[in-house]
Amino acid sequence: MLFSEHNFTQRGPAYGSIEVICGSMFSGKTEELIRRLKRAQYAKLHVEIFKPAVDKRYDDRLVVSHDSNSIPSTPVEHSSSILLLSNDTQVVGIDEAQFFDEGLTEVCVNLANKGIRVIVAGLDMDFKAQPFGPIPHIMAIAEHVTKVHAVCMQCGAPANYSFRTSTDTKTVLLGEKEAYEARCRRCYYNLTNY
Secondary structure (H helix, E strand, C coil): CCCCHHHCECCECCCCEEEEEEECCCCCHHHHHHHHHHHHHHCCCCEEEEEECCCCCCCCCEEECCCCCEEECEEECCCHHHHHCCCCCCEEEECCHHHCCCCHHHHHHHHHHCCCEEEEEEECECCCCCECCCHHHHHHHCCEEEEECEECCCCCCEECEEEECCCCCCCCCCCCCCCEEEECHHHHHHCCCC
């Protein structure tokens, strides 16, 4: 049960929050996550950062943006590990949240109800333009949602679709510019058979 009384601290309701940064590939989601987390560190807040263990594209332990900015993180296999590793934390950052299990929604609620600021970044849609993983549920319960846009690699318009250039049809395919292009709605649907 997501919103039960036991999710609050003994002092009464705490004032945590959930923020979501979402968009397509190459839209700057991780860049914005890193920016917010570094500002929290600059404010001398205790920050913990997590990413799915499966994401090893740039580094096993660092969260790295396409612009090569990075911040240390803890890779975890399951969302429940985030709760176990977030003691005495004031801000929790979660990158590539679409790759986590559906339990991530409840983890975010539990953390926020303990007074923690939770910042989640991830793809809101998969390459078939379908809601991706737990992100849509977390967006629904978040206090703040920021949708960032890339630039369409076909026409230069604002892009919010991740077009897969490879023929692989698995939902989860870790890749970068060799496997994906950012596309606007017109270019995505004009060039897609999904």
